[in-house]
Amino acid sequence: MMNRLDVLRILKKHITDQIVISSYSTASEWIEINDRPLNYFSHGAMGLGSSHGLGMALALPERRVVVLDGDGSLLMNLPTLVSIGRAAPKNFTHIVFRNGTYEANGGHPIPNPNTDFEAMARAAAISKACTISNTQDFENKLQWLLNDEGPLFACLDIEQGPLGPRDYKEMYRPERRKALRVAVGADPA
């Protein structure tokens, strides 16, 4: 069992020009330790972060897209695994934090905290899938997760983080979405 902040600090050391998509609790911690134009924050329709990421991966095939998802979020958009498995973008990495709770919604348990997300990803034709439960293993697998041909999937077992309320307004400002467009060359600087 890992601490999410520890995981994110390790991830920060390896992140360069990838687009990182996050939402809710993960997003509020990621922005604290690595605020950058190449971040995208999915909000308002829980679970759609991976779908935003799929679209970006298809549109920007030369750029790695890393989605930081939650187990509750993935369950709200579980079909996304099948869609990703079929579209099979080579530049797509899906990391799911499993703490067994809807942390952003008060810490209630997900319907079945023992759900095997790695098995679900494999069943959806995402063959490069793993489960990681300690930080050393995460650090060892990071180069693979960030560079190997996708789609890749990793379920990270973490402990529950602090419960809200969190202030999401700052990360969802339209200026941030504009900054990402500039950073990827969709809009002029």
Add this chain to the structure above:
Amino acid sequence: MNAPVAAQDVLHGLSIIDAVKKAGVEYVLSVPDLHTSQGLLYPIAADKQLNLVRVCKEDECLGISAGLTYGNKRSLILMQYTGFLYAMNAIRAVACEYRFPAAMMIGMLGLEEGVAPKDSKKFGLKIIAPILETMEIPYELIDTDADIARIGPAIEHAYTHSHPTAFLIARRPLAS
């Protein structure tokens, strides 16, 4: 002997597809819909100029469509009216509040011929236009070939001004 169908009373799927492509659309995101299956989705699947992304549920389309805009790629979301209703929160959040462009082509399966959607006797159909109006989403009724000319400008406006737009496919499109 059947009465001949007047030229103005037909809707050709290939003409719709041509209008969509001329509007710069490169991707079609879709859950199959019986209403547009033969006339649109099968021809789209066979069209080498269009990338068809098959998804499981309609709300996925809103996220994918938004993501594609970061590569300046335009997409068409093809779904049935039931899928539109299913995806309501995603449409509200991504397209209406975040103001990502989204071009939604909505199959009005079961709409009575010659009847405006609002006047349909079918509950699921008659609520679609009022919902679009409440959400301030502009829409066009596409019933015959004469309506197809409105598709391109509406997509162009949606992508130029970053807002959702919808096309209600009233008559079942022909596969030609």
